Each structure stands twice: as structure tokens, then as C-alpha cells.
Amino acid sequence: MNFLKRLLGIEPVKEVTDEYGNEIGKFMPRPEKPVDEEFMLNFKKNGGKFLYCENVNELRLNFSEILKENNWTNCEVYCSKPSISEDFEHTQLTFNKNLEACFFLSDCEFLISNTGAILVSSSQMGDKKLVDLPLNFIIIAKTSQLIKTIGEGLQRINKNHDRNLPTNITTIKTFDENKDSDFMSYGSTPKNLYLLLLEDL
Structure with a gap:
């Protein structure tokens, strides 16, 4: 029905434009979102809490x-x-490896933009599984750790x-x-997670 309306000129064809207002042909590939924007959208969609920090002082303030x-x-x-x-010795926190702690504080390997996921390894978790760690996470990452896919992350880990x-x-x-969980999130362990993203580019 919609096709017929467009054919008869009843329903106008919507023009698709890029960020500068230039028309994009219907057979042209859509421009990709920047990696940082794509990550933020997917990360928030997954339920994560995101705080951008321009410098270390802002990071400490947001942490507090x-x-x-x-x-x-x-x-x-x-x-x-x-x-x-x-980096947080000035606080009144007690740092240890008690699994009953209030929260888990760590860095990460990479931030995956196409899924909004955070890639971690034994460098952060040791021999523990996600399910063993506290429910609450505070992850500190840098903008240079933003990448497109998990495949790219695995390649970089291999290289680094x-x-x-x-x-x-x-x-x-x-x-x-x-x-609500879907097929892609089946078996994953939900975490109440804050991400402090420090600008380093």
C-alpha cells in the first residue's frame, strides 16, 4: 500500500541526509556512527551508567x-x-580482595562500541569469574580503549x-x-556498573 501511494505521488519519498544535510541515495550505505557515540548509545541501552571525565581531577570528583x-x-x-x-588512597576506602566488598574497582581491556560491552580478562579479575565478584562495579577506562568489535579487541590483546x-x-x-534478557545476553551476569571514561586523545 505504501509503495502504491508513493508510485501515485500520494505519499512523498522521504529524503535521507547525512549530518551536513547532503542527500544520500537510497542504495548508498548509511554513514556509520562514530565509535564513541555508538558505544555510549549501546552501553546506556544495556543499562550502564556513564560519566565522561576530561581530566584526572574530574575523574576523582565523579568517583567521589x-x-x-x-x-x-x-x-x-x-x-x-x-x-x-x-590513585584513591586519599579516600576512606579499604582496598582488599574480599569478595563481600561493596564494589569491584578496576580498569578494563577495551570498550566494544557495536555491543556496548566492556572487555575484561584475568588482568583485571585474576582467576575469579564475573559471577564471583561483587554486584557493583566501577570501571575506569580511557577514550583510546574504544574499539568497534570484540574481534578487534582480541586481536589487540594478542598483539599487546x-x-x-x-x-x-x-x-x-x-x-x-x-x-529483559535476550538470546545474546543469555548466561551473562548482570552488574550494577559505573563507567568513568577519561579523555586521553
Whole structure:
């Protein structure tokens, strides 16, 4: 019916334009979203909480606001990397590897834009599985870690670590316990996750 309306001139054909207003032919491929924009959209769709930080001071400020919002200012934190815990020694947090801690604080391998997932490995989790770690996560990442696909992430891990490849490589992609699961998220462990993304480009 819609085709017939367009054929008879009753329904106008909508023009598709790019970001500059230039008309795009109907057989031309649609322009891809920038990786950072695509990641943000998919990450939020998955239920994640995202805070962009222009510099380290802003990152520390946002981190403090997360602690206040959740009443975590004096709690235990599961953190496997001394380099990260040292950045927050000025807080009243206790850093250890207690699985009963309020939250898990870590960096990540990469941010996957086409799924809005976070790629992690044994470099962050050690020998633990996602299901073993606390429900609440605060992940610190940099804009240079944004990539398109998980395949690209695996290639870069292979290149960066040469022969000492990390094990336990997985993605975190469900950030809302109440979110309806689909086939792609089956078996994943939901985490209440905050992402602090630091500009480094």
C-alpha cells in the first residue's frame, strides 16, 4: 500500500541526509556512527551508567560523587591492581580482595562500541569469574580503549601481550538486573556498573 501511494505521488519519498544535510541515495550505505557515540548509545541501552571525565581531577570528583550517591564512602573495595588503588588512597576506602566488598574497582581491556560491552580478562579479575565478584562495579577506562568489535579487541590483546596472553577473557554487557534478557545476553551476569571514561586523545 505504501509503495502504491508513493508510485501515485500520494505519499512523498522521504529524503535521507547525512549530518551536513547532503542527500544520500537510497542504495548508498548509511554513514556509520562514530565509535564513541555508538558505544555510549549501546552501553546506556544495556543499562550502564556513564560519566565522561576530561581530566584526572574530574575523574576523582565523579568517583567521589558515586561513593556519596551509594553510601560507599567508608566501605571495603575489591581491587586487584595496586596502581588503581593508589590513585584513591586519599579516600576512606579499604582496598582488599574480599569478595563481600561493596564494589569491584578496576580498569578494563577495551570498550566494544557495536555491543556496548566492556572487555575484561584475568588482568583485571585474576582467576575469579564475573559471577564471583561483587554486584557493583566501577570501571575506569580511557577514550583510546574504544574499539568497534570484540574481534578487534582480541586481536589487540594478542598483539599487546605477545606470548603472555591473559586468560579468562570475557565481556560485561548486562548492567541492569531488571532488564529483559535476550538470546545474546543469555548466561551473562548482570552488574550494577559505573563507567568513568577519561579523555586521553
